Amino acid sequence: MVRHLLLGASALALATGAQAQGFNRIASFPVTANLPEGADPETETAPEIIAASGDTLVYTDSPLGALGFIDISDPASPQPLGAMMLEGEPTAVAVAGGFALVGVNTSESFTDPSGHLVEIDIASQTEIGRCDLPGQPDSVAVAPGASFLAVAIENERDEDLNDGVIPQMPAGSVFMVDLTAEGLIDCGTARVADVTGLAEVAPSDPEPEFVAINAAGEVVVTLQENNHIVVLDRDGAVLSHFSAGAVDLTGIDATDRDGAGRGALTFGEAQPGRLREPDAVAWIDDDHFATANEGDYEGGSRGWTIFNQDGTVIYENGTGFEHAIVEIGHYPDRRSDAKGVEPESVAFAEVAGTPMVFVGSERGSVVGVYDVTDPAAPVLAQLLPSGVGPEGYAVPADRGLLVTANEGDLTEDGGARAHVMIYRYGAAAPVYPHLTSEGADELIGWGALSGLVADGDRLYAVNDSFYGMQPRIFTIDPSQIPARITGSVDVTRGGMPAQKLDLEGIATDGEGGFWLASEGRSDRLVPHALYRVDAGGEIQEEIALPQALLDVETRFGMEGVTRDGETLYIAIQRPWRDDPADHVKLLRYDISAKEWAVAHYPTEPAETGWVGLSEIVAHDGALYLIERDDQIGAAARIKQITRVALDGVAFVPLGETPNVVEKEVVRDLLPNLRATGGYVVDKVEGLAILADGTAYVVTDNDGVDDSSGETLFFTVPLN
Known part of the structure; x- marks a missing residue:
């Protein structure tokens, strides 16, 4: 370079x-x-x-x-x-x-x-x-x-x-x-x-x-x-x-x-x-x-x-x-x-x-x-x-x-x-x-960060479909100030960039690779799917959503994925056609049994626009989620981290009426989003939690398109 x-x-x-x-x-x-x-x-x-x-x-x-x-x-x-x-x-x-x-x-x-x-x-x-x-x-x-x-x-x-x-x-x-x-x-x-x-x-x-x-x-x-x-x-x-x-x-x-x-x-x-x-x-x-x-x-x-x-x-x-x-x-x-x-x-x-x-x-x-x-x-x-x-x-x-x-x-x-x-x-x-790639071995461009995961003392992030020809996984060292993007790999299929993926979530697979959640759009023939990639970003496995979900899907699909042992949990951003108002799906996928299950998450009612989920993380027997509205500046009302205890969740097979989980609000993010003196950005997209409980949050800057380009990256306490 x-x-x-x-x-x-x-x-x-x-x-x-x-x-x-x-x-x-x-x-x-x-x-x-x-x-x-x-x-x-x-x-x-x-x-x-x-x-x-x-x-x-x-x-x-x-x-x-x-x-x-x-x-x-x-x-x-x-x-x-x-x-x-x-x-x-x-x-x-x-x-x-x-x-x-x-x-x-x-x-x-x-x-x-x-x-x-x-x-x-x-x-x-x-x-x-x-x-x-x-x-x-x-x-x-x-x-x-x-x-x-x-x-x-x-x-x-x-x-x-x-x-x-x-x-x-x-x-x-x-x-x-x-x-x-x-x-x-x-x-x-x-x-x-x-x-x-x-x-x-x-x-x-x-x-x-x-x-x-x-x-x-x-x-x-x-x-x-x-x-x-x-x-x-x-x-x-x-x-x-x-x-x-x-x-x-x-x-x-x-x-x-x-x-x-x-x-x-x-x-x-x-x-x-x-x-x-x-x-x-x-x-x-x-x-x-x-x-x-x-x-x-x-x-x-x-x-x-x-x-x-x-x-x-x-x-x-x-x-x-x-x-x-x-x-x-x-x-x-x-x-x-x-x-x-x-x-x-x-x-x-x-x-x-x-x-x-x-x-x-x-x-x-x-x-x-x-x-x-x-x-x-x-x-x-x-x-x-x-x-x-x-x-x-x-x-x-x-x-x-x-x-x-x-x-x-x-x-x-x-x-x-x-x-x-x-x-x-x-x-x-x-x-x-808050975040820079300065000091990397080569010039690394980045933006539109949409998912985050912790692995040891490192973090990994993905970008969404704004860079549709170049889905990427970024390695982040959060110990420095500002935090450093130290490397990146392209997500590939057959050695070529896996174009048109809309990566919204990332989880480790326990074998050095990752699970990625891609938000699909049926009107553009882009499927909702989970992908398992190796450490180099090459796709090893693709898991499509079952027909029972595809029959009711909308474009507002998977916004986060997390792994707990042999189980993946997926957050759906907004209600699909079979969901009641102010309820979105939490999906569970058993990797070994290849079985799906579902529960309902109750979102706050929206004063304007919509309220939905942007991220999900399994940690210490619970699911932590980012719940947010789509509002910006003074109109923003809901940007928060919530907690759902896994021992209180009763997932049911697809086709059955989902049970509603009980959530606990653990962190209001609005003060953090105002801390730099700017207006509140709308897209709080990524959450990662280290083993010691340190939580990191990142925002999506929309690729600097009709956006100030700011990416906020910060830590928050969870209790």
Whole structure:
């Protein structure tokens, strides 16, 4: 496996768990709390660009057409301050003193772009000034000292026209305007910098994407679609300009293998000459700036770069950032054939005396924190979990805070709503990630963990059908902090990956191999089945469900399997067609006699959605189960471990009326799920219990698809 050489040093601080201090998330604010009174709670709302002014955060909300406000007097308990509706689509915001400077897009079409810059008094949430802009704004930056500001006028292309290829007129530009000593915009000082004729790609149609200003009043501008960077003085004169260049990428996953993203995490491909096409840019000092190389229609180098303003590359991250994200289970496999983790955002601040660059992966929902004391040799200090789609940052460094705006608002199917997340830098050691494959002999991608089992002092986990072409068994060493995935084997049939299995449970077979439970779907001709595999993952035996069960099955099938001697116990997730409401099947399979039996487990009634089982473990004469609802965030009510004493269970043959078991709730998991300061995730999927009674729980991150990508892995007491 070829790996980027910078990764080893960059990942060291993350891997050792030896940091004495760092950032930890302290709060998550759902921006639905700022919806106007009487608004439909399902109204789409999404924070995109965010800034801080004293005790107030301000953020742009493009879907709502508003500027949102959050009180962070107590940053661990952010409070809603409402939203101010604007005359158009807000695209960017910066602050100067107590004022917010907002770029507002009012374009009627791609060929007739327009917009204005509006100044808002933050305390009163009232407009106090406005300047017309020469097109569609995409980024706003205020100079240190607040003497002037710059606006990137993108005049974005129509992606449906000519396959999105530029040039497409009118051309973009950079707008600048002075601020008075009071921080007010002086529209009479407006000037427009012409940046046409500079780029090698479509020089007649520059599309400025992002602007940043250093202490010397120099403005750096990324032309993302043109793969070009320009540095201007405060009057708009060009000081330097250069191609953003290209990167040779190796050790990446560049293929969507089945057309739906449900492929395999295999990092052995290459992309030579991949254009950087930088999006966000941030000055590190007066000579150097960092770019997040998200890419557009012809590029995206999956990493980030530090340039000297003369165009010299002094640091190239290559695949280091992406590989680190792979190791913590946040790799977005469905984006493999596009731009991978898509580093879209970048910010700089000096926090507690250390210069830091913050790099955001839009698709991996991760923020990388880099120590750039030496800009030529950044060190990855942390990877922070964010909400879905981190887009903008505020870094109130004087308060030791980092704030991320996460624009993913998953209103469909009860998904997570959009959040602003707040982190504090302090003496406490970082608590995330909980699980990593860093330090393994090769790069191990993982995610969608759905079942867990203990064997001695090791744990084993399986992934579900999200990676339908690559069912895997992972070996976990839980003794380290964070816990380590030390190896993996593919589940195979005839030496080839056993595709389309939906592995939801794993148990040891007592002979060095495993029993696996696969949740079937009759509508897709995928059978419900138990599989016994050897230590190398090769299937040795398949046990189909008997016809008496298949006659009443639904797609919500086996969610866990456990072994007690020569007996397997299986948890069915939700009621099947012959089950009464709020009752699910517990199945028993006698391995030697090949006989099935059944009992009923009573679930809690669901307030919304459903309640079912996600895991089952035999331990010390009892069955321990994970019972959960399908709700997320504040709507979550039931995430718990229950206990069923085996000596009180009377299983009956299939076809007879099942007896109802008596359950005991032994652990409410909601406090554990809130412990990292994020919203409560829905899929608590895995439970394993060591011989000494230590219990481990793991959550399923849905393969980072419509998910924050967070995997929580923690221990809980059972009594």
